[in-house]
Amino acid sequence: MNPLSLLEAIGQFFYWIIYLVNPNFREDEKIKEIERKEHQKLTLKIEKKKSQEKEIKEFEENRKNKINNNEDLIKICFDDPIFCDEYQILIEKIKTEIKNIKFKKEFEEEWNNTFSNINYGCYCRNKPNLTIYNNCPIDENSLDYACKSRHDCISSKNLTWNESLECNSDFSTFLDTIPYSNQKKFDSITNEEIFLMIANKYKALLSINNKIN
Known part of the structure; x- marks a missing residue:
């Protein structure tokens, strides 16, 4: 038998003897x-x-490199409308x-597809x-409620949900009261966070549309 294995076995034997007969030692080991x-x-x-953080940094660097090279500008913009609205270079x-x-x-x-695919509540769709x-x-x-008012407006003017210019005034005024959230990811999604994400997305899309057109 390997001498080291024998010593380990003896050590384990005495460890368990002490563990079984000494309550204080047993408690210390549990602690x-x-x-x-x-x-x-904590380490994990x-x-x-x-x-x-490394993945986010690499993603952001890659995204900005693509923008600098005029690559995927539309995709980048509508994958993250808030970033698009705030990143003046884009x-x-x-x-x-x-x-x-x-x-x-x-x-x-x-723009139309992104705006149309947002669904929230009864009227934000x-x-x-x-x-x-x-x-x-x-x-x-x-x-x-703001979406309901917007739908009332577009119905009275025989417009579609995407035809936004004539019915955006009150809608934009409401959205402007909600600041952009700096939080990009959430461990758990609450109703308040869903509301904030949807409102921010609408706000960014309308702002982008105004800046570009």
């Missing part, structure tokens, strides 16, 4: 095990955070490229749906 697991959890949490590049008829058509189509909630609008004097 050490709890501390070890807590330390392990720190490593995960570092990894996420806005200026889109303003330049929009002179191209093909680019302009693609931009307008993507391409067509109101009054059957999915017990009360419509779901929030008085808030986002769903």
